[in-house]
Amino acid sequence: MPRLVDNPNLAFRLARAIVSDIALYNQEKVASGIKNDNIFDVLAEELEEGREHFHTRVAEDLAGRDQLYDRAIVDVMIKQAGKIESAIW
Structure with missing residues (x-):
């Protein structure tokens, strides 16, 4: 089994790749x-x-693990979709 990511910067990079x-x-x-x-x-x-x-x-005990994934959703998916016409903007 591969070693779990325990660095928040690497975990955020992984989250961004998954969401991308x-x-x-x-x-x-x-x-x-x-x-x-x-x-x-x-x-x-x-x-x-x-x-x-x-x-x-990602290591379960990494502080803010779920927040990193949620932030990746906003940074990658939502912000990049800003050019799509929508009433939410």
């Missing part, structure tokens, strides 16, 4: 979710699967 893959492979869902202000509902399954994968790679 989710956004890349689900571009239509991202656009639809932003337009209709339901992105977390539309991508609930994919985001949870990504979180589970993140948990398998």
Whole structure:
């Protein structure tokens, strides 16, 4: 079994990579979710699967582990979707 990530910077980098893959492979869902202000509902399954994968790679006792993943969602998926027209902007 590979060593778990216990550095917050590396964990955040991993979270960003996971969320980036989710956004890349689900571009239509991202656009639809932003337009209709339901992105977390539309991508609930994919985001949870990504979180589970993140948990398998990051040490459980790393402070703020879940917040790192949540921040990656905002930084990677939501901010990059700012060009999509939506009432939420």
